[in-house]
Amino acid sequence: GAVVSQHPSRVICKSGTSVKIECRSLDFQATTMFWYRQFPKKSLMLMATSNEGSKATYEQGVEKDKFLINHASLTLSTLTVTSAHPEDSSFYICSARDIGREGNEQFFGPGTRLTVL
Amino acid sequence: KQEVTQIPAALSVPEGENLVLNCSFTDSAIYNLQWFRQDPGKGLTSLLLIQSSQREQTSGRLNASLDKSSGRSTLYIAASQPGDSATYLCENRGSTLGRLYFGRGTQLTVWP
Numbered sequence: 597g598a599v600v601s602q603h604p605s606r607v608i609c610k611s612g613t614s615v616k617i618e619c620r621s622l623d624f625q626a627t628t629m630f631w632y633r634q635f636p637k638k639s640l641m642l643m644a645t646s647n648e649g650s651k652a653t654y655e656q657g658v659e660k661d662k663f664l665i666n667h668a669s670l671t672l673s674t675l676t677v678t679s680a681h682p683e684d685s686s687f688y689i690c691s692a693r694d695i696g697r698e699g700n701e702q703f704f705g706p707g708t709r710l711t712v713l
Numbered sequence: 714k715q716e717v718t719q720i721p722a723a724l725s726v727p728e729g730e731n732l733v734l735n736c737s738f739t740d741s742a743i744y745n746l747q748w749f750r751q752d753p754g755k756g757l758t759s760l761l762l763i764q765s766s767q768r769e770q771t772s773g774r775l776n777a778s779l780d781k782s783s784g785r786s787t788l789y790i791a792a793s794q795p796g797d798s799a800t801y802l803c804e805n806r807g808s809t810l811g812r813l814y815f816g817r818g819t820q821l822t823v824w825p
Binding site for chain 2: 628630632638639640641642645689691701702704707
């Protein structure tokens with residue numbers, strides 16, 4: 597149980613285009629999902645907290661208009677990288693908390709590799 | 714398949730103590746290892762990142778070591794404070810694009 601999927605697993609796009617990444621909790625419901633970003637050889641960085649039915653909470657330094665987050669249901673959150681540029685190339689990872697479980701454990705998706713040409 | 718184990722699962726200590734949190738993993742072919750802190754209801758905050766070629770990293774009162782041959786990492790917290798109370802997770806991956814493997818965490822409580 598507690599499986600989180602991400603789609604796509606890998607995407608290559610041209611500069612200036614927008615890319616949408618989906619994060620789904622497959623066998624549980626999640627009112628809260630988290631989006632992280634990781635650069636090569638760098639630590640995992642929390643970008644934002646996605647809350648079902650409300651606006652996402654962004655970490656300091658993360659552009660809200662650049663990284664649009666929508667958490668429309670208890671099993672799906674999407675991250676849209678708008679007008680992507682090469683510096684947005686990174687590994688994006690989501691995680692979700694199971695509302696049916698006690699504690700704070702998060703379950704992580706496999707990640708999405710974004711390459712902007 | 715990589716398995717990551719953290720011991721102890723929970724730890725409650727008085728303020729001022731020096732602490733050691735343990736993380737063990739079954740596959741020594743790791744790309745890097747990270748230690749995170751998680752506060753209730755919050756996302757993870759990265760504390761220390763150790764590349765596979767490194768033996769340890771230090772940040773303030775925190776020191777993390779890595780021994781790939783024995784499949785172990787330790788997080789050392791010096792002079793613990795109540796503000797250190799949180800869940801501490803260790804994570805590794807097999808390659809730069811590899812899946813992340815997390816331990817279940819150590820829940821730390823530091824009381825005044």
